[in-house]
Amino acid sequence: MTDVDATDFAVVVYREDEGWEAEILPVALTEDLAGLIHALRQQPSLGGTVGLVSVGDDFFVAIRLLGDEVMVFLSDVTASVDWPLAGQVLDYLDIPIPAEEELDQVLPVGDMSIFSDLGLDEMELGAISGDLELYPDEMLLSIAGRIGFAPAFERALDAVP
Numbered sequence: 186m187t188d189v190d191a192t193d194f195a196v197v198v199y200r201e202d203e204g205w206e207a208e209i210l211p212v213a214l215t216e217d218l219a220g221l222i223h224a225l226r227q228q229p230s231l232g233g234t235v236g237l238v239s240v241g242d243d244f245f246v247a248i249r250l251l252g253d254e255v256m257v258f259l260s261d262v263t264a265s266v267d268w269p270l271a272g273q274v275l276d277y278l279d280i281p282i283p284a285e286e287e288l289d290q291v292l293p294v295g296d297m298s299i300f301s302d303l304g305l306d307e308m309e310l311g312a313i314s315g316d317l318e319l320y321p322d323e324m325l326l327s328i329a330g331r332i333g334f335a336p337a338f339e340r341a342l343d344a345v346p
Contacts (some may be wrong), residue, residue, distance in 0.1 A: 190318050194238070195212065198329075199336065201231070205334035205337040214238070215268050215270060218246075220275035221246075226288070231252050235249050238270065259278075260321065303332045313327050326338065
């Protein structure tokens with residue numbers, strides 16, 4: 186049984202037959218980018234695999250595997266100062282962790298076009314990740330709704346005791 190904290194979770198989303206499926210991943214993957222990518226590679230899928238991670242009330246990470254291509258998106262670069270996963274994402278993207286004086290606004294980093302072919306363009310993704318009224322899990326649910334896998338995503342989260 187996977188232990189899921191109220192605000193920390195990792196979900197794998199994939200297409201099977203004609204529909205989307207989603208499953209909870211071990212909560213330990215919310216701190217391990219390499220382990221998360223490895224877990225996503227283990228899930229066969231038509232059209233790639235998506236990993237969505239919510240950490241605290243602070244940020245989310247989206248990863249998409251299409252064949253050998255790995256696309257990574259971090260909702261808030263400033264999270265890299267406090268959270269291991271966010272720091273690992275910046276390292277993966279070869280982006281330096283921002284200095285204290287650069288931490289004055291929330292900015293996304295990574296592949297802004299990660300979901301463009303699924304109907305969520307760069308502008309929309311930027312608007313969702315920049316909405317300071319939403320928590321990361323709410324941002325991910327909004328993304329899931331726009332792409333079309335919100336029911337599977339919600340079922341995966343609801344299945345956890």
